[in-house]
Amino acid sequence: MLTSQLIKEAARRYGADLVGIGDIRHFAGTSPEHDPRLILPTARTVIGLAMRIPRGLNQVMQSGTQRYAANYLGIKTISEELTVLLLLKLSRLIENEGYEACPQRTCPNIRARDDDGTNPEVSENISLRHAVPVAPGKPAPDVLIDFTQAAVICGLGSPSWRGQLLTPAFGPFQRLAFIITNAPLETDEPFAASLCDQCGACAAACPGQAIGDKPTPVTYAGQTFSTRSYDRWQCSVYYRGAHRSNPLQPPDFLADHPDREAIRDGRYRFDETTAKAIYPKLNFLPQAQYGYVPCLCGRSCDQACYSHLKEKGLLEDRRAAALQAIREGVRP
Numbered sequence: 283m284l285t286s287q288l289i290k291e292a293a294r295r296y297g298a299d300l301v302g303i304g305d306i307r308h309f310a311g312t313s314p315e316h317d318p319r320l321i322l323p324t325a326r327t328v329i330g331l332a333m334r335i336p337r338g339l340n341q342v343m344q345s346g347t348q349r350y351a352a353n354y355l356g357i358k359t360i361s362e363e364l365t366v367l368l369l370l371k372l373s374r375l376i377e378n379e380g381y382e383a384c385p386q387r388t389c390p391n392i393r394a395r396d397d398d399g400t401n402p403e404v405s406e407n408i409s410l411r412h413a414v415p416v417a418p419g420k421p422a423p424d425v426l427i428d429f430t431q432a433a434v435i436c437g438l439g440s441p442s443w444r445g446q447l448l449t450p451a452f453g454p455f456q457r458l459a460f461i462i463t464n465a466p467l468e469t470d471e472p473f474a475a476s477l478c479d480q481c482g483a484c485a486a487a488c489p490g491q492a493i494g495d496k497p498t499p500v501t502y503a504g505q506t507f508s509t510r511s512y513d514r515w516q517c518s519v520y521y522r523g524a525h526r527s528n529p530l531q532p533p534d535f536l537a538d539h540p541d542r543e544a545i546r547d548g549r550y551r552f553d554e555t556t557a558k559a560i561y562p563k564l565n566f567l568p569q570a571q572y573g574y575v576p577c578l579c580g581r582s583c584d585q586a587c588y589s590h591l592k593e594k595g596l597l598e599d600r601r602a603a604a605l606q607a608i609r610e611g612v613r614p
């Protein structure tokens with residue numbers, strides 16, 4: 283018999299570090315372009331999975347001694363390899379028990395119809411802004427679930443100031459995946475608190491000033507979280523290393539550009555057109571497969587947040603969690 287405990291144990295065996303199960307009813311009110319109930323109309327639960335990014339990869343990125351490994355292993359490999367196998371194995375287990383499982387991984391190169399931003403992690407994004415429903419009453423394809431919303435509903439964590447997920451286990455450093463299923467599993471409660479205390483350290487640490495001060499609250503499962511404006515086009519330029527803190531910039535970087543100093547200082551404001559125009563100049567390290575671009579801002583926002591949460595004692599002691607898991611016979 284398929285139980286939540288069985289699913290959670292299997293997910294950990296297959297590579298997940300965190301597993302939570304959310305009740306599909308908590309998605310009531312979600313816009314059609316992001317509603318998992320329109321992906322699998324018989325859905326009853328959503329299984330949330332988080333895979334940690336090793337702390338060592340973040341430390342070398344923060345110290346500046348390595349820039350490539352964090353992108354290649356911490357982002358590309360977890361999202362494109364570990365996560366995919368985990369999703370397929372877990373889906374197979376669910377379907378062997380007679381239920382349907384619809385795995386959801388990130389679609390890094392696709393922007394939903396209502397999303398005019400970009401994904402700074404990849405070289406190219408295709409916008410679905412011209413997509414139309416194939417029949418009356420249907421949403422425009424592709425329906426892409428909101429990963430932060432789904433993670434909150436599965437009880438994994440709460441949004442950061444810029445709207446990404448923070449968990450008590452890993453702060454901002456994990457990758458996410460989900461399975462929408464009609465299996466009637468016992469569910470976890472949505473994450474009820476906010477780990478973000480609005481300290482502003484993430485915004486202050488961003489070399490490109492991509493995290494603004496405009497309140498953009500979000501409501502998930504009936505709880506409202508305070509988030510701030512996050513300019514993804516601005517982020518995409520500084521993620522790729524436009525700031526002078528990028529040690530890989532050659533001396534003649536943007537030598538002929540009239541706004542060179544403002545750009546290198548992070549004062550210049552980019553939009554879609556100007557960001558795309560400058561990307562070819564931001565070619566400091568090779569892209570990984572699937573168009574993942576190296577992160578040359580060091581994810582300063584997330585590093586600052588992790589340090590802040592740790593200093594405040596808001597992160598779990600993972601050694602204690604690992605020992606407990608071993609005692610229970612589960613892979614830590």
Ligand code: SF4
Nearest residue numbers: 488517521579582583
């Ligand atoms: S620190 Fe880097 S990843 Fe974070 S918002 Fe700024 S540019 Fe983007």
Ligand code: SF4
Nearest residue numbers: 443478481482484587
């Ligand atoms: S650093 Fe972390 S806790 Fe502080 S405002 Fe940013 S997301 Fe919130």
